[in-house]
Amino acid sequence: MKVAFKSDVGQVRSHNEDNGGFTHNKDGILLAVVADGMGGHQAGDVASKMTIELLSSKWQEAKGVTTPTSIELWLEQSITEINAHLFEHSLKHPQCQGMGTTLVAVVCTSQFVTYAHIGDSRAYLLNGNVFEQKTEDHTLVNELVRSGQITLLEAENHPRRNVILRALGTERTIKVDIKTIEWDEGSFILLCSDGLSNKIKDEEMFEVLKKDTSLEEKVVDLINDANERGGEDNISVALVFNSDQENRGDGDDR
Template sequence: MKAVFMTDQGKIRQHNEDNGGIFVNKAGQRLAIVADGMGGHRAGDVASEMAISNLKEYWENTAVIATAEAAETWIRDHINMVNSKIFQHAQNHQECEGMGTTIVAAICTNRFTTIANIGDSRCYMSNEMGFKQITEDHSLVNELVRSGQISKEDAEHHPRKNLLLRALGTELNVEMDIKTITFEEGDLLLLCSDGLSNKVKEEELVEVLIQEFPLEQKASRLIELANLYGGEDNITLVIVEFYDSCESGE
């Protein structure tokens, strides 16, 4: 498989509180992550950096993940460990009070991918069957949509659009959604912060992803579009392209 990570400060924000990356374990399997930090006094970047650095360390010291059950257990256990670390750090450092981060993470093997998310950073799948959002936002507005109180169109302009119901590190215990999916050769996985998904419509995401461009060019184009449409937020994404090959190969 091939993968690319890219982040951009955007056009308005003074700091980039997003973080992420693509990390490889001892078996050559990849863990892709996007985290969107939040909190006063720049503490959002502390939370997202702690999430990424700790998961990177855990993953790089992990042996082969052979089954979906093992992947789901690994991602649940280690995200919970990171949640505790961020929460305790905030408790012990007054300037970090209330900090937290969204997270969307995908363990990518050569047979399946296991995806976990907390907050409103998203994972999409693009393939010959179409383009589909894999994750559900843990936000007030999404709950209003799910319950039929407002439409998807209303949600795009709702004044409380950014209010999250779950975040990593804000409470001692956190709930996450975890699911495992299979893929075909050539399928694409897109992980992104809301700095991309709030600005670029799904039709345009698809239009870029299906082009015969290198992954780096697709990632650059998506960030370019988010900035073109205002760039009010940090913009972060990972694109993974799947191939039927050995774990350590491209």
């Protein structure tokens, strides 16, 4: 398994509220994560950083969590616990009131990927020549599209397209989307914050991933493309390649 991660402040924001990275559990299984924080002042930074650190720490201590069922259960329990921790933190610290974060996380083995997500950070799968978004945005605009009230084209420039309906830490209880899918050797999983997906179309992401370049170069190319188109938001990208070559990170590359 090969992995690359990079987060960029973008061209407009003064600080980066995104966070992410990758780490392995005691069985050597990979976890990759991207979180996009929100809230006044530094609260978004706190929410995303706390989420990544807590989830990574929990995964590093996990052992025997190797099957789709056990991984799905672990993700649900861990994210629920982290949500409660964030929510209580916001209640105890006035400067963090209303803080929250999106989260997209994948646990990857050579046979399958289990992903969990809340908010509008996304997971994409490139399997062969098929590139598709696997997560569904928890946003007002996406609900309007699903209900037929607006078109996909109208959604791209909708004045309320940044309204998120579900986020980590904003409510006492949450619902997380969790699913396991198969993937083949040579496939990619791409995780990103909306700083990328709002600027780069799916077919353009596909073209970058198909280039004969390294994982790190692909991630940099995607971020550069988003910045060249305005870079109004923070941009974070995690890329996982399903190869038979072992390439472990230490969980601190974020």
